[in-house]
Amino acid sequence: MINVQHISKSYKEIQAVSDISFEVKKGEIFGLIGPDGAGKTTLMRILMTLLIQDEGQATMGGFDVIKDYKKIRKMVGYMPGRFSLYQDLTVEENLNFFATVFQTTVEENYELIKDIYIQIEPFKKRLAGKLSGGMKQKLALSCALIHKPEILVLDEPTTGVDAVSRKEFWDMLKKLQAKGITILVSTPYMDEANLCNRVALMQKGKVLNIDTPQKLVENYTRKLYAIRANDMHQLIQDIRAYEKTDYAYAFGQYLHVTGNEDDVEATEFESYLIQKNHTKLEVFDIHPTIEDVFMDRMGEQ
Amino acid sequence: MKQFIGFLRKEFLHIFRDPRTMIIIFGLPIVQLLLFGKVINSDLQDSRIAILDQSHDNTTQQITAKLLSSGYFLMGKELLASDDVEDVFRSGQVKMVVTFGPDFEKTLEREGKADVQLLADASDPNTARILTNYASGIINDYVRKEKMQNVQLPNQINTEVRMLYNESLKSVYMFVPGIMAMILMLISAMMTSISISKEKELGTMEVLLASPLKPIQIVLGKVTPYLLLSFINALTIMLIGYFVFGVPIKGSFVFLMTESFLFILMALSLGILISTIAPNQMVAMFISLLALMLPTILLSGFMFPIENMPLPLRIFSNIMPPRWFIVILKNIMLKGTGITYVWKETLILMSMTFLFIALSIKNFKIRLE
Numbered sequence: 001m002i003n004v005q006h007i008s009k010s011y012k013e014i015q016a017v018s019d020i021s022f023e024v025k026k027g028e029i030f031g032l033i034g035p036d037g038a039g040k041t042t043l044m045r046i047l048m049t050l051l052i053q054d055e056g057q058a059t060m061g062g063f064d065v066i067k068d069y070k071k072i073r074k075m076v077g078y079m080p081g082r083f084s085l086y087q088d089l090t091v092e093e094n095l096n097f098f099a100t101v102f103q104t105t106v107e108e109n110y111e112l113i114k115d116i117y118i119q120i121e122p123f124k125k126r127l128a129g130k131l132s133g134g135m136k137q138k139l140a141l142s143c144a145l146i147h148k149p150e151i152l153v154l155d156e157p158t159t160g161v162d163a164v165s166r167k168e169f170w171d172m173l174k175k176l177q178a179k180g181i182t183i184l185v186s187t188p189y190m191d192e193a194n195l196c197n198r199v200a201l202m203q204k205g206k207v208l209n210i211d212t213p214q215k216l217v218e219n220y221t222r223k224l225y226a227i228r229a230n231d232m233h234q235l236i237q238d239i240r241a242y243e244k245t246d247y248a249y250a251f252g253q254y255l256h257v258t259g260n261e262d263d264v265e266a267t268e269f270e271s272y273l274i275q276k277n278h279t280k281l282e283v284f285d286i287h288p289t290i291e292d293v294f295m296d297r298m299g300e301q
Numbered sequence: 302m303k304q305f306i307g308f309l310r311k312e313f314l315h316i317f318r319d320p321r322t323m324i325i326i327f328g329l330p331i332v333q334l335l336l337f338g339k340v341i342n343s344d345l346q347d348s349r350i351a352i353l354d355q356s357h358d359n360t361t362q363q364i365t366a367k368l369l370s371s372g373y374f375l376m377g378k379e380l381l382a383s384d385d386v387e388d389v390f391r392s393g394q395v396k397m398v399v400t401f402g403p404d405f406e407k408t409l410e411r412e413g414k415a416d417v418q419l420l421a422d423a424s425d426p427n428t429a430r431i432l433t434n435y436a437s438g439i440i441n442d443y444v445r446k447e448k449m450q451n452v453q454l455p456n457q458i459n460t461e462v463r464m465l466y467n468e469s470l471k472s473v474y475m476f477v478p479g480i481m482a483m484i485l486m487l488i489s490a491m492m493t494s495i496s497i498s499k500e501k502e503l504g505t506m507e508v509l510l511a512s513p514l515k516p517i518q519i520v521l522g523k524v525t526p527y528l529l530l531s532f533i534n535a536l537t538i539m540l541i542g543y544f545v546f547g548v549p550i551k552g553s554f555v556f557l558m559t560e561s562f563l564f565i566l567m568a569l570s571l572g573i574l575i576s577t578i579a580p581n582q583m584v585a586m587f588i589s590l591l592a593l594m595l596p597t598i599l600l601s602g603f604m605f606p607i608e609n610m611p612l613p614l615r616i617f618s619n620i621m622p623p624r625w626f627i628v629i630l631k632n633i634m635l636k637g638t639g640i641t642y643v644w645k646e647t648l649i650l651m652s653m654t655f656l657f658i659a660l661s662i663k664n665f666k667i668r669l670e
Contacts (some may be wrong), residue, residue: 048511050669069667070513078511084504088318089311100307101512143508 001026001151001182002047006056009042016042017205019056024184024198029177032186033193033294034202040186041081042205044155047184048078061150074102077149079140081156087129091120091139094128095146102147112179113142116172134165141172152176154185158192170195190291201294208297213290220288220296225266226254229278238276244268247299254282256292304514308522315496316526322492330484330534331541337476338546348432349377351395353386356405364417367443368399373435390422397421397432409444466635477542478630479603482623484538485561486568486597489531491589493572497523498585501576507669516665524569531568535561551637560633560647564626567650570657571622577664597623625649 002024009017017039024030032040045051047060049069058065060072085094095117099106110117120138123131128139137157144152154173158166170192173183185196193199194213201208201216209216227248229235232255239248239257246260257269270283288296316322350368354361368374377395380386389395400418402408409415419436421429467474497520500506509519535558542548550557571593579585598604600614601623607615618624625646632638640647 045669050507050510052668073511074513076511078508080504080507080511082504084508086311086315086505087503089314093311093314097307097311098508098512100303101509101514103304103513 001028001061002030002184003059004043004047004056005058007043007046007053007058008055009039009046009051009053015205017046017053020200020202020205020207021056022200022207022210024182026182027177027180028197029173029183029185029195031193031196031199032184032202033188033190033196033199033290034186035188037204038202039205040202041155044153044184044186048076048153049073074147075150077144077147077152079144079152079154079157081159083136083140085128085136085140085143088127090125090127091131092124094139095142098143099146104147106146109146109148112148112176113145115175116145117142133161134168137161137165137169138172141169145176150182152181152183152185154183156186156188158187158189166192190289190294193290199290201290201297203294203298209293216290216293217288220293221262222258222288222296223262223264224286224288224292225257225259225269226251226282226284226286227257227269227273228254228280228282229273230280231278234276235273235278238273238278239269242269242272244272247295249295251291256286256295258296305518305522308514308518309525312496312522312526316530325492326488326530326534329487330480330538333480333484334477334538334541335545337480338473346373347375348373348397348428349395350374350397350399350432350436351378351380351386351389352376353380353383353398353400355403356401356407358404358406360406360409361401363447364401364440364443365399367439368436371435371439373432386420390420393422395422396425396428397436399436471546473542473546474548474635475603477538477546477548478627478634479598479601479623481535481538481542481561481630482564482601482603482626483594483597484534485531485565485626486593486623487589488534489527489565489568490572490575490593491586493524493527493569494575494579494585494589495582496527497573497576498579498582502581510667510669516667520573520661520665524573527572528565528569531565532558532562535565548634550634552633552639556639557630557633560626560629560643560650563647563650563654564622567622567654567657570654570661573661574657574664577661577666596621600624601627603627622650622653 004020004022007017007020008015020039020043022030032038032043034040042051046053047058047065049065049072052066061075063071063075065072086097089097095106099109106113116138120131120135120142123135128136131139141154141157144154158169161169166189173185173195177183187193193216196213198210198212199216200210211219227235227239232250236248236250236255239245239255244259244261244264246258248255248257250256259268266283266285270281273281273283316326352365354365369376374397378389380389380398383400386398386400389398398418398420400420402416402418405415405417417440419433421433423429500509539550539557543550572589575585575588579588596617600607600610600618601621602618603623607618607624610618629643629646629650632643636642
């Protein structure tokens with residue numbers, strides 16, 4: 001459904017995306033995972049025909065993003081990273097406006113947006129600018145869906161949205177997927193990667209890895225330890241100074257640490273840290289998450 | 302078409318929901334017109350003057366009476382010594398001092414001439430010039446009529462002055478066309494450029510571009526509401542000018558409105574052009590205000606006569622659209638002339654419109670870059 005071949009794009013000096021290739025199958029939820037500045041937005045704008053790539057080709061639903069931009073604009077629903085609806089129009093007016101822009105009516109495609117719209121319908125007379133973050137996202141999604149798009153492109157839809165709304169939002173995406181819509185979604189939240197069928201880990205304009213979230217984790221074979229102590233600040237400095245540490249970073253209440261060799265044991269870290277006078281020390285094996293995979297791949301770059 | 306109507310509805314909602322826009326569109330024209338028409342009035346009436354009469358004879362008293370009954374002057378103070386002149390000017394009590402020398406009547410009768418000194422406060426040069434002109438006119442008139450009746454001067458030439466098209470020299474005749482040009486420029490160019498760049502700034506342009514809307518639909522949808530509102534404004538200004546200030550409309554009203562329509566179109570296309578350059582509302586407003594408003598006021602011949610400007614500015618004023626529009630307006634309203642007299646100006650406005658539209662189309666991006 002979406003085909004990206006060796007896409008590169010730079011703004012003046014800065015290389016925003018370089019040589020990116022991937023393919024999204026019909027009915028798939030494909031995630032672009034990476035921190036700010038990874039090039040997710042640029043890539044999406046190229047696919048949305050809003051920017052022209054310097055090199056490479058891309059097609060959406062079989063249409064070329066440069067030549068057939070008009071056709072793509074008709075069949076794709078887009079939700080930009082910033083809330084991009086009219087804040088001085090009401091919920092209802094926004095929805096009606098986008099319906100007419102796409103030459104359809106709210107009634108005609110109500111079935112598709114019903115599940116989402118029903119949650120904001122009680123506020124339909126409220127100005128969009130006065131909605132909460134979660135409701136704004138729902139409205140934006142409704143507007144992006146109003147013309148029954150075959151592909152949905154969502155740029156960081158859950159940024160700045162509370163945890164409950166985020167979960168609801170992903171439930172909605174799953175439902176849309178069940179209706180056969182192909183979804184390309186970007187997010188800086190690693191935990192959301194597990195909700196995608198496949199993900200591309202992105203960093204500084206490059207794709208580090210493309211796979212299903214499960215495979216990504218399975219393929220991570222290195223030993224990973226979670227370490228905790230009373231003085232976390234001192235802990236991270238000491239552990240990074242240790243010659244057997246490959247890398248260490250804070251993850252929730254623990255440090256995730258990998259040794260520079262796979263045979264570095266938990267006990268080695270433990271005795272080193274005891275020697276450094278750390279108290280309430282906890283060191284144990286853990287299973288990697290997507291974030292660990294990401295940090296590992298980033299370290300290799 | 303449904304797309305377009307939907308877009309128009311949205312635009313009108315934006316306009317009616319934004320109090321600032323509403324004030325600029327509907328409040329500003331009226332306030333400006335009343336301000337310029339009533340308050341910033343450059344016509345002179347009731348200026349205070351002081352008289353220093355060193356002869357106190359019949360003639361000087363008659364001249365004083367003439368001056369004071371003209372309607373232009375009021376007696377501010379009667380001075381006794383020439384030392385006081387400085388003081389009255391310093392304290393700002395009067396704008397002009399009229400000094401009659403000693404033995405005025407006698408000298409006049411004996412020698413056929415006498416001296417009157419007019420001292421004016423030229424810290425406001427325009428007023429000073431006008432006051433002294435008025436006063437010398439009145440004095441000369443008096444002397445000629447009252448004193449020279451019996452004297453036969455050989456080959457005397459009397460000049461008779463009549464101010465055509467604005468007999469009483471009312472400045473409001475100048476202001477109404479000027480304000481009309483300014484307001485239409487402001488609303489059409491500034492408001493359109495702001496409303497388009499607002500979409501860019503708030504990111505809604507990104508969604509519009511990613512939709513099947515054609516650029517021409519976006520632009521027309523943005524422009525049409527302001528075209529209508531500006532036209533209503535042109536009418537309002539014209540009506541206030543006519544009914545409140547008595548500015549005549551001697552020529553064809555339809556022709557006047559057609560020319561206004563042309564000017565609005567020109568300003569709108571200029572607004573679109575600005576918005577294609579400006580990345581956000583601030584820049585759009587800045588360009589509109591600085592590059593359009595100030596030159597409109599200063600260089601269009603609205604405030605200052607173009608003939609008096611230094612050569613570079615005179616040449617520069619040629620590219621100011623309001624300059625030509627003001628000429629057209631004055632011709633139609635005050636002289637009652639038709640297209641045969643303003644075809645050149647009309648043609649210039651038309652070419653400017655086409656130029657701006659062509660540049661805007663060239664600059665309008667179907668993508669984000």
